[in-house]
Amino acid sequence: NAGVTQTPKFRVLKTGQSMTLLCAQDMNHEYMYWYRQDPGMGLRLIHYSVGEGTTAKGEVPDGYNVSRLKKQNFLLGLESAAPSQTSVYFCASKAAGGNQPQHFGDGTRLSIL
Amino acid sequence: QQQVKQSPQSLIVQKGGIPIINCAYENTAFDYFPWYQQFPGKGPALLIAIRPDVSEKKEGRFTISFNKSAKQFSLHIMDSQPGDSATYFCAARGSSNTGKLIFGQGTTLQVKP
Numbered sequence: 001n002a003g004v005t006q007t008p009k010f011r012v013l014k015t016g017q018s019m020t021l022l023c024a025q026d027m028n029h030e031y032m033y034w035y036r037q038d039p040g041m042g043l044r045l046i047h048y049s050v051g052e053g054t055t056a057k058g059e060v061p062d063g064y065n066v067s068r069l070k071k072q073n074f075l076l077g078l079e080s081a082a083p084s085q086t087s088v089y090f091c092a093s094k095a096a097g098g099n100q101p102q103h104f105g106d107g108t109r110l111s112i113l
Numbered sequence: 114q115q116q117v118k119q120s121p122q123s124l125i126v127q128k129g130g131i132p133i134i135n136c137a138y139e140n141t142a143f144d145y146f147p148w149y150q151q152f153p154g155k156g157p158a159l160l161i162a163i164r165p166d167v168s169e170k171k172e173g174r175f176t177i178s179f180n181k182s183a184k185q186f187s188l189h190i191m192d193s194q195p196g197d198s199a200t201y202f203c204a205a206r207g208s209s210n211t212g213k214l215i216f217g218q219g220t221t222l223q224v225k226p
Contacts (some may be wrong), residue, residue, distance in 0.1 A: 004156070031212050040122065041204060042216040043157070050211055058213070090156050096211045097127075099145055102214065104156030 002026055006091050006105035013081045013112050021076040022106050025089030028105070032074040033058075034066060036087040037107070043090065048094075049074055081112045085103040116140055117205050119217025126193055127225050134188045134220045136203035141184070143205035146179065147214070148188050151200045160201070161188075193224045 004025045023032065024111045030060055031050050035043040045058030047066040063085060065077045074093075079083060088109050092102040120138045126132045136146075147162035163170045163177045163186065170177045174191040190197055199223045204214040 033213075035216075040218055042117075042119070042218045043214075044216070045213060048211065048213060056211075059215075092156070096212075098209075099162060100212070101147065101159035101162070102157065102212065106154065106156050 004091055004093055004103050004105035006108050008108060015081060015083060015112060017081050018079050021089055023074045023105060025072055025093040027093060027103065031094040032068065033092045033102065034076045035090045036060065037090060037102035038087050078100045083112045086112045088111060116215045117203060117217045119203050120221060121220060123221045123226065125223045128193065130193050130194060132190050132193055132222055134201055135185065136217050137185045138159055138205050139184065140207065144209060145206035146186055147204050149202045149204065186221060195224045195226050198222055198224050
């Protein structure tokens, strides 16, 4: 049981390049989330999904897009990377209902030059 | 705008000490308050959580104290150990329908042997 798996773990991009971060969960969770973590800022929600085929904006969605075509996968895309998007990105998943916890992956460290 | 304010940003204690991390929130609609623990290179993991109708919750050496009227809550770590050295995040949930969490800025705790 792998839980939440994020790929890649590290990536360096040049300004203007595009890329997709993949999040996969094997817990059959309904809800999935993408966060970015920056020093002194905590974790800020980028986008989230409450089910297959649905997505919604979080606190800091600009410059990112997401897709959830399959229940187990949640993709985060950067169409034209900017240095301000240098961050550590975390994906989380959560079972629906009650006070179920969010389960996090181990993050993707992304540097934009 | 940060809706959950966490302090201090960093904390150093000796083994056996009782570090205290404080959080304050503004939105009275928040209905669930978890604490997450994060080790370097890993994603956050749920440590302990409390509902606003409870004033205190203990799990092992970890205790949450909750003051609804002051809109504040805090994490106490009893008999702290070097293995407790990590970053701690408080959070607040705004909607049980989406499970979205608003995180505090984080506190880096170092417990010296």
